[in-house]
Amino acid sequence: MADLETRMNFKTIIDYKEIHGESKDISFAESLIKGIPSVTLLNYISGFNIKLYLSDTGNESHLIQLQLLNNLVIKAGKPTLEKFNEVIKKHIDRQEWPIVLWRYSNLLFYELIFKNYNTLPDKDFSEEQTKDFLDAYLILNSVTSNRFNITSDEIQEAVLKEEIESIFLPNFIYQKDYASTTELSNQITRCFKLFEFLENSEKFKDLTKKYYNHLNIKDSKDLIYNLLTIFGQVGINDPIAMRKQIIPLSDLTSLLSIDYIQSLTINDTISTYTTDNSFRTLRNKMLYQYSTYTYFLLDINFLIDQLYKAQIFSFKSFIEKNGYKGDFLSVKGKEFMEDIYFRLIMEKCFPHYIRRSGNDVKKHDGNELCDYYLRKGNEIILIEFKDILLNADLKEKSDKEALYSALDKKFFENQKNDPKGIKQLYNAIKYIEKNEIYFDDIFENGKPNIYPVVVYTDLSFGYEGINKILKQKLNELMNSESFEKTTVKEVTFINLSYFELHEDHLKQGIIEIQEYIEEYHKHTKNEKYSTTPFEVFSRFYLRENEKQILGNPSFMLEILKQIFPPELDDLLTN
Numbered sequence: 001m002a003d004l005e006t007r008m009n010f011k012t013i014i015d016y017k018e019i020h021g022e023s024k025d026i027s028f029a030e031s032l033i034k035g036i037p038s039v040t041l042l043n044y045i046s047g048f049n050i051k052l053y054l055s056d057t058g059n060e061s062h063l064i065q066l067q068l069l070n071n072l073v074i075k076a077g078k079p080t081l082e083k084f085n086e087v088i089k090k091h092i093d094r095q096e097w098p099i100v101l102w103r104y105s106n107l108l109f110y111e112l113i114f115k116n117y118n119t120l121p122d123k124d125f126s127e128e129q130t131k132d133f134l135d136a137y138l139i140l141n142s143v144t145s146n147r148f149n150i151t152s153d154e155i156q157e158a159v160l161k162e163e164i165e166s167i168f169l170p171n172f173i174y175q176k177d178y179a180s181t182t183e184l185s186n187q188i189t190r191c192f193k194l195f196e197f198l199e200n201s202e203k204f205k206d207l208t209k210k211y212y213n214h215l216n217i218k219d220s221k222d223l224i225y226n227l228l229t230i231f232g233q234v235g236i237n238d239p240i241a242m243r244k245q246i247i248p249l250s251d252l253t254s255l256l257s258i259d260y261i262q263s264l265t266i267n268d269t270i271s272t273y274t275t276d277n278s279f280r281t282l283r284n285k286m287l288y289q290y291s292t293y294t295y296f297l298l299d300i301n302f303l304i305d306q307l308y309k310a311q312i313f314s315f316k317s318f319i320e321k322n323g324y325k326g327d328f329l330s331v332k333g334k335e336f337m338e339d340i341y342f343r344l345i346m347e348k349c350f351p352h353y354i355r356r357s358g359n360d361v362k363k364h365d366g367n368e369l370c371d372y373y374l375r376k377g378n379e380i381i382l383i384e385f386k387d388i389l390l391n392a393d394l395k396e397k398s399d400k401e402a403l404y405s406a407l408d409k410k411f412f413e414n415q416k417n418d419p420k421g422i423k424q425l426y427n428a429i430k431y432i433e434k435n436e437i438y439f440d441d442i443f444e445n446g447k448p449n450i451y452p453v454v455v456y457t458d459l460s461f462g463y464e465g466i467n468k469i470l471k472q473k474l475n476e477l478m479n480s481e482s483f484e485k486t487t488v489k490e491v492t493f494i495n496l497s498y499f500e501l502h503e504d505h506l507k508q509g510i511i512e513i514q515e516y517i518e519e520y521h522k523h524t525k526n527e528k529y530s531t532t533p534f535e536v537f538s539r540f541y542l543r544e545n546e547k548q549i550l551g552n553p554s555f556m557l558e559i560l561k562q563i564f565p566p567e568l569d570d571l572l573t574n
Contacts, residue, residue, distance in 0.1 A: 004523065004540040006532040011097045013105075015145045016138035019083055029139040030116050032132040037120035041113050041133070042288050044125075046245040046296045048101050050234060053243075053300050054180045064240060065099050076130040100141065103301075104178045107279050108140040110298060114266075114273040122290075147171075148398065165465025165531045170400040173463045177278075177395070180301065181459075184231070185556035186500035187307035188224055190341065192559045194308065195220035197336045198315075203326075207319045214318060216259035221563045226256055227306055228564075230287075234297060250293040258293070264306070265289045266298070278392045283310060333387040337457070338371060342385050342496065348555055349499050349506040350374055356439055363431060364438075370428045372455075378445035379514050380432075383453045384424050385496075386410065390460040404469070411454065411470050422470050422491060425452040426477045433483050443485075451517055452491045459495065465531040467493040468524070490521045494534050502538075503553040510548060516541060 017023045033041060048068060055061040066088075073081045084100075091098035125133060148171050158167045198208040199219075217223050233247045249256060266273075266285035273281055286302035287295040297303060302310075316328045343357050356373040363369050372383040388410055394402060411421035419427055429450055432442070442448050452474065456462070474491045505511040520537045524530050529537075 003526070003529075004537065004544070006523070006529050006536050006540055011099045011102075012091055013102070013141050013145055014087055014091075014098050014100050014138065015142040016135060017142060017145075018087055019138055020135075023142060024135075024139050026112070026139065026143070029112060029136040032136040032139075033112065033116060034118075035120075036125070036129050036133065037123055038113050038117045039120075039122045039288075039290065040124065041109070042296055042298070043122070043245070044133070045106050045109050045113075046288070046298050049103065049106050049299055050243045050245040050297065051240050052101060052103060052180075053236070054182070055240070056179050060240075062097065065101060067241075069100050072130055072134055075125065075127060076134055077127050080131055080134065100137070102178075103180075103299075104144060104175065105137060105140045107178070107282065107299070108143060109137060110282060111273070111275050111279075112136065112140065114270045115275075117270050162527050162530070165468060166400060168531075169463060169465045169469075170403045171398045173390075173403070173460055174395040176460050176463050177392075178301075179459075181304050182501070183497050184304050184307075185553050186497050187304055187309070188228075189500065189553075189555050189559055190308040191224055191311060192220055193341050193344070194311070194332070194336060195223075197340060203331075204319070207322060207324065208315075210322065211315055211318050216257050216263065218257075222257060223260075223311075224307060224559075225563050226260055227303065229256060230261070230295075230297065230303060231300075234300065236300075245297050246290065247287070247295045247297050248293065249295070253293060261287070261295075262289070265295065277396045284314070337387040338385050342387075342455070343372070345496065345499050345503070345555075346372055346374070346383075348503050350376075351507060352376070354440060360439055362439065364435065369431060369437075370424065373440070375440060375442065375448075376514075378442075378448045379451065380442060380448050381451045381453055381513070382425055382428050383455055384421050385455045386421060386461075387457045389458050395460060407466065407469065412473055421454050422474045423477070425454070425491060426474060428452075429478075429483070429486065429488055430481060433481075433485050447485065447487060449487045449489060449514075451489045451514060453517075454491065454493045455496050455499070456493060457496050461493060462495050462533045462535060464533060467491075467533060468530050489517065492517050492520065492534055498535050498538065500555070501553060503555055504550050505542070505546075507554075508550075510546065510550070511538075511542065 051064060051068060052061075055064050069084065073084045088098050150167060150171060155164070155167055158164045195208065198204040201208075212219055212222075215223065217226065229249075229252060230247055233244065233249070235243050249258075249261070264285055265287045266281070267289050269281060269285060282299060283302045283305065286297065286299045286306075288298055289295055312329070312332060319328060339358065346355060346357075354373075354375040357371065358368065361369045361373045370382045371385040372381075374381040374383070390406065390410075394406055397403075409415060409420070412419075412423050414420055429452065432448075432450065454470075470493065471491050478488060499506065502511055506513060516538055517534075519541060520532075520534050523537055524532055
């Protein structure tokens with residue numbers, strides 16, 4: 001099989017200085033958009049967001065960029081068109097991937113609009129306004145370009161040391177938060193099961209009822225129903241040119257909680273909008289009300305996040321205001337995600353494996369060997385599950401030492417010298433080597449192969465290079481011991497979403513996870529691909545080897561059948 005080209009495709013952002021030969025600041029961008037109707041600006045930027053969704057990489061992404069940009073530069077006049085053509089051609093001749101429009105700049109542009117908001121009536125751009133709009137966008141691209149001061153010497157030194165991740169990881173990890181999310185189906189399943197847990201919890205059931213009232217919804221099914229109804233109006237499965245950022249709901253009001261949908265609109269908070277690194281207000285208010293029952297969807301990722309990710313922090317804030325004194329994130333991480341949801345996903349993905357967790361995977365001293373244990377024949381998968389987050393400010397700092405230190409504390413050893421992740425797996429492997437295991441006859445099929453795996457939930461931990469860094473740490477530990485009774489494979493970091501999205505592939509044996517792990521580590525021994533995340537490799541490898549195309553995960557479809565009556569399918573998706 002030929003090498004799979006899994007390297008990250010770095011894009012070159014075209015900014016104001018590259019087009020005009022000089023730099024301008026944000027105040028100049030503000031002056032450019034004064035006099036342009038804010039609603040028109042919102043219409044354009046939200047349109048970019050929808051059309052760029054799921055088109056972050058590949059030739060399709062390049063074509064969409066050119067199509068969207070071409071529509072604007074033609075309207076901006078011949079001199080602008082010629083200048084853009086010249087700059088883009090220069091990059092293409094150098095085999096670079098030039099972009100102008102991207103999601104992070106869209107978010108910065110929203111903030112620019114809100115800071116300079118006007119109520120002028122919606123009217124399409126004139127030629128001069130189109131040029132001003134493009135220039136303002138290019139200035140915001142400069143904000144990103146100016147974030148980094150990486151010299152060619154630093155890059156060359158990192159390449160020679162085979163440590164290119166030391167440059168790109170601290171400087172670009174923040175961008176993981178702004179890539180198109182593919183996590184719709186698992187956000188649905190997590191939402192449904194989370195609220196099922198809360199409704200059945202003595203600690204949270206009364207607070208959960210109050211929370212539903214606070215949101216103006218009946219229950220979690222109603223929450224999912226409303227959000228997916230909005231999502232269905234976009235036309236994500238239609239040709240990209242036919243996708244719509246304008247969400248008309250007038251024909252669906254009898255089916256929806258309009259009060260809840262209104263709570264997602266940003267209109268009433270524009271006058272008090274404050275900026276921050278994480279775009280917190282936009283994350284929770286991603287709709288703009290254009291007219292009665294008609295909305296712009298400003299950011300589709302943030303809409304999807306409302307199913308689960310945003311609900312975690314919204315519910316936490318609500319219960320704390322209502323007197324809850326505990327650590328909700330810890331309770332959610334242990335009692336729900338680890339003890340209920342993660343185990344459920346493992347059962348769905350690996351029904352034919354021997355599975356052990358909790359009290360069923362105890363060592364002689366009564367402590368758990370690992371968070372989850374899987375065996376098929378002589379192949380054992382030891383899993384440590386980490387439902388933890390990387391601090392947003394840390395991702396914004398571009399501080400290598402601080403980032404690497406945080407990774408160590410989360411996945412190797414914390415401030416109290418407690419083992420975490422990698423070190424926990426090492427201790428489990430060492431225990432198996434030196435002790436008899438009571439809960440399974442691991443030697444019945446000969447010498448066991450052990451696959452250590454860390455399953456994480458924060459997308460940031462899937463950035464290029466993290467698996468490489470932490471794999472080296474486990475290798476150092478393993479080299480300090482001799483292992484004769486077992487064969488130990490290299491550690492693999494895998495996002496929980498991988499198992500959720502590939503539930504049926506794993507269940508049906510279309511994906512044999514041990515094979516994929518073996519092939520992944522063979523692939524990443526080539527320094528060109530050494531920073532490739534497992535999920536990226538798997539996507540390419542599956543494409544090469546898949547003989548049967550599967551649809552949406554069965555778990556998600558089970559839940560949707562409980563929410564959407566069959567007769568509404570056409571109404572909600574067309």
